[in-house]
Amino acid sequence: MLLGIRRLEGDCIVDITKHELVPKHEILKDAEKKAVLEKYGVTESQLPKIRSSDPVIEMIGAVPGQVIKITRKSQTAGEADYFRLVVK
Amino acid sequence: MKGKRMFSPEEAIGVVAAQSLSEPATQMTMRTYHFAGTAGIQVTLGLPRIIEIFDARKELATPTMEIHLDKDHQTVEKAKKVAENIKEVKLKDLVTADMLDMTNLEVICKLDAKLLKELELDIEKIKKAVKLKKVKVDGTGNELRVASMGVDVKNLHKLKYKLLELHMKGIKGVTQAIVNKDNGEWIINTLGSSLKKVQKIEGVDPYKTTCNSIFEILEVLGVEAARNSIINQSKYTLDEQGLHVDVRYIMLLADLMTFSGTIKAIGRYGIAGEKDSVLARAAFEETKKHLISAAIRNDEDDLSGIVENIMVNQVIPAGTGSFDLYGDIPKVPMKPAAKEKAEPIKAEKPKVEKKTEKKAEWKPKAEKKIEKKETKKPAPKKTAKKK
Numbered sequence: 116m117l118l119g120i121r122r123l124e125g126d127c128i129v130d131i132t133k134h135e136l137v138p139k140h141e142i143l144k145d146a147e148k149k150a151v152l153e154k155y156g157v158t159e160s161q162l163p164k165i166r167s168s169d170p171v172i173e174m175i176g177a178v179p180g181q182v183i184k185i186t187r188k189s190q191t192a193g194e195a196d197y198f199r200l201v202v203k
Numbered sequence: 204m205k206g207k208r209m210f211s212p213e214e215a216i217g218v219v220a221a222q223s224l225s226e227p228a229t230q231m232t233m234r235t236y237h238f239a240g241t242a243g244i245q246v247t248l249g250l251p252r253i254i255e256i257f258d259a260r261k262e263l264a265t266p267t268m269e270i271h272l273d274k275d276h277q278t279v280e281k282a283k284k285v286a287e288n289i290k291e292v293k294l295k296d297l298v299t300a301d302m303l304d305m306t307n308l309e310v311i312c313k314l315d316a317k318l319l320k321e322l323e324l325d326i327e328k329i330k331k332a333v334k335l336k337k338v339k340v341d342g343t344g345n346e347l348r349v350a351s352m353g354v355d356v357k358n359l360h361k362l363k364y365k366l367l368e369l370h371m372k373g374i375k376g377v378t379q380a381i382v383n384k385d386n387g388e389w390i391i392n393t394l395g396s397s398l399k400k401v402q403k404i405e406g407v408d409p410y411k412t413t414c415n416s417i418f419e420i421l422e423v424l425g426v427e428a429a430r431n432s433i434i435n436q437s438k439y440t441l442d443e444q445g446l447h448v449d450v451r452y453i454m455l456l457a458d459l460m461t462f463s464g465t466i467k468a469i470g471r472y473g474i475a476g477e478k479d480s481v482l483a484r485a486a487f488e489e490t491k492k493h494l495i496s497a498a499i500r501n502d503e504d505d506l507s508g509i510v511e512n513i514m515v516n517q518v519i520p521a522g523t524g525s526f527d528l529y530g531d532i533p534k535v536p537m538k539p540a541a542k543e544k545a546e547p548i549k550a551e552k553p554k555v556e557k558k559t560e561k562k563a564e565w566k567p568k569a570e571k572k573i574e575k576k577e578t579k580k581p582a583p584k585k586t587a588k589k590k
Contacts, residue, residue, distance in 0.1 A: 129402045129409040136413065136420065136428035164464040171425035185427055190434075190450050199426075202464060 131170055139186040140171050143198075148182045151198055165199035177201045213525040215509070220452035227446035228253065244379055244394050246415075252440045256433060259460065259468035261418050268377075270391040270401060271411035282382045282389040285406040288373060289393060290380040292322060294329070295367035303359055310363045312347040319345075322372060332371050338362075374400045398423045417466060426461045433457040433466075483510040 131137055143151065152159065159182075165172055167179050177183060181201045189195040210216050231250040247255065247264045255263060270289070272282055300313040319325060326342050333340045339350040351362050377395040384390075398419050402409035414420065415436060421429040434450065434457045441448050459474060460467055467473040471488050478484050481497040481504045496502075506512055509519045518524040 131424050131428075134410045134424055134428065136431045137424055138427050138431075140427070163458070163462050165426055166464040169425045169464065170423060171427065187427070189454075191454075199464070 130174075132174055137171060138188060140175055141184045141186070142175060142177050143182045143184050147184075151182060151184075159200055162198055162200040164202045167201050167203055172201060179203050213520075213522055215521045216455065220455050223448055223452045224456070227441060227444075227448055230446060231444055244381060244392050248440055249444055253437060256417065256437050256440070257456070257460075257469050259417065259466045259473065261416075263416055265394065266376075266396040266414065266416050266419075268391075268393045268396045268398065268401060268412065268414040270393065271408040272389055272391070272406055273408045276406040277389055279382065279389065281406065282391060285404065286380040286382050286391045287322065288404055288406075289377055289391065289401060290373045291370065291375055291377050291395070292324075292372040293367065294333075294369045294371055297322075297324070297329070297371065298367065301363060301367070303363065305356055305359070308351050308356070308359060310349045310351075310359065310366055312349075312366070314345045314347060316345050324372060329371060333366070333369060335362075335365065335369075374404075421466055426464055426466075429466055430457045430461045433460060478508070480504050480506075480508045480511050482506075482514050483508050486510045486514065 132140070152162075162182065165183055167173075167177070172183070179201050183199045183201060185197040185199060187195045187197055228250065231253070244267065245265060246267055251264065270285075272285060276282060276285055294312070297314050297318055298312045299315050302311045302313075303309075304311055314326070314329070326344065326347065329347060330340050330342055333347075333349065335349075337352045339352060341348045341350065349362070349366055351359060374395075374397050376397055377393050379394040381392050382389060383392055396414040396416055396419060398412070398414045398416075399422075401407055401412060402423075413432070417429050417432050417436070420432045434453050437453050437456075438448075438450060456469070460469065467477075469475065475487050476484065478487075481493060481502050485493040485497075487510075497504075504511055506515060506517070507520065509521055512519045
């Protein structure tokens with residue numbers, strides 16, 4: 116969270132998570148993360164990745180190892196969930 | 204995608220996507236107009252643009268921005284004011300005449316008074332903007348005098364050119380900014396882009412403003428925004444040419460390109476060049492290079508992909524080829540000879556032993572495999588077809 120605050124007060128005044136192109140990013144709790152991995156039958160490393168230097172990740176203050184749930188507005192399916200693992 | 208429209212397990216969607224995209228691409232090469240402009244700005248479109256997107260180019264032929272304005276700036280006059288603040292102004296744009304004073308070793312620039320007023324600039328501001336080393340800046344009215352310290356006549360010319368290229372106002376790299384009306388809303392189209400700087404300019408709606416450089420979006424707004432941008436822009440480029448490709452194929456491609464958290468090109472330097480299998484890489488491009496380096500490194504190929512299996516004349520792991528029969532060994536009826544060996548296992552489950560005539564439960568091991576395959580394997584083939 117500290118990271119997010121620094122970014123808001125510092126050079127970046129714009130809250131990019133409100134941008135049209137940026138879907139909703141949420142950090143999953145450990146239990147939720149386990150459920151996701153079990154549901155899709157994959158290991159952590161098989162998930163798509165997101166960099167910890169990604170502006171949105173810096174904003175919400177996620178750390179490597181956490182899984183991010185992304186709620187996309189899909190053109191074909193209304194809303195779609197996508198998961199990304201935070202990596203360095 | 205729901206229910207009926209879903210692809211069947213192990214269907215090679217990558218190949219289908221590749222064909223769906225490369226057929227219109229061949230159509231595109233036959234059409235000559237690759238440029239279209241909105242009110243003076245020429246933008247790359249057509250095949251060159253598609254290649255730019257899928258090759259993940261960092262330097263675009265025509266970087267542009269589409270700047271939306273906030274509610275307080277929805278008139279032509281105000282929009283033009285904002286555009287003025289965005290467009291880059293160099294010193295040479297303001298100068299009507301420049302001279303070299305050889306005796307005093309000075310550069311004298313006569314400034315356009317009218318233009319200065321329009322751009323809300325004055326001599327003091329310009330003097331501040333001249334940030335060169337070993338230079339003495341002086342000026343009154345519409346005349347700017349820059350004296351060089353300890354520079355000979357030869358280098359005075361160099362100083363002049365340096366001076367004229369100096370940045371005075373606006374955003375660096377934005378050479379044009381034109382106000383347009385789009386869907387009842389005033390927007391500014393620019394040539395040259397700098398998303399981060401534009402977001403902070405007064406009057407700009409930072410939550411709608413976008414640019415056409417995917418790498419810039421990746422830096423400023425993150426991967427997910429970059430993915431959306433890849434989809435929007437390739438769809439826009441195709442639609443604009445009158446070609447209709449289902450978005451799902453473009454979505455698949457965009458997902459693949461952003462899989463690693465950054466943007467990877469499709470093709471030799473991106474996804475296709477990073478495949479695990481040596482034979483698959485050799486089959487695509489630069490055959491010798493891959494075979495030689497594999498030989499040097501003593502690489503192995505576990506023949507788990509499609510291309511490799513075609514090369515060695517085996518059933519490919521796609522479609523019906525990816526299913527196999529697997530048995531639950533303890534439950535399989537044993538032949539008399541094998542009975543002795545299997546006994547310790549059977550001893551644990553005496554009830555099963557009595558019903559040996561019951562046929563074994565066969566389990567296809569399909570489900571777990573699917574997820575792994577679909578993410579990476581089929582996709583690289585599309586570039587092979589495209590190039």
